[in-house]
Amino acid sequence: MTDVLQQEGPAQRLATEGIGWLTTAGADGQPQASPVWLIWDGESLWLRSQAHAGKVRNIEANDRVAFHLADDGHGGNIVPIEGTASLEAEPPDLLERYLAKYDEPIRNALQTTPEQLAADYPTTVRITPTRTRAW
Helix, strand or coil: CCHHHHHHHHHHHHCCCCEEEEEEECCCEEEEEEEEEEEEEEEEEEECCCCCCHHHHHHHHHCEEEEECCCCCCCCCCCCEEEEEEEECCCCHHHHHHHHHHHHHHHHHHCCHHHHHHHHHCCEEEEEEEEEEEC
């Protein structure tokens, strides 16, 4: 992990931000950016995905990824992360943390239940940062 992620600003944003952008490489090498919901545990980023999603296929073929949060509205406080992604068994408290953080958008924006979302997005992705910058 990189020291930047231990700084208060980037760590706080990773813990509280609702949406980040995950970039994987398609089979043809073309970068593919996807908005994702995220959980930051202090060392890794965790997200859930549909099992058949392009990002899952891309990670299976090439584990190198990039991730970033949007800026603060003024071009600053950007947190770009390079790292490796892996498909992993879900840690014990991840689903609970994920559903607690996203309960409102699950119910209102997606108009579904936490249980259905967990069933529809069963694949757990872990992103381990290898390089980070922040400004």
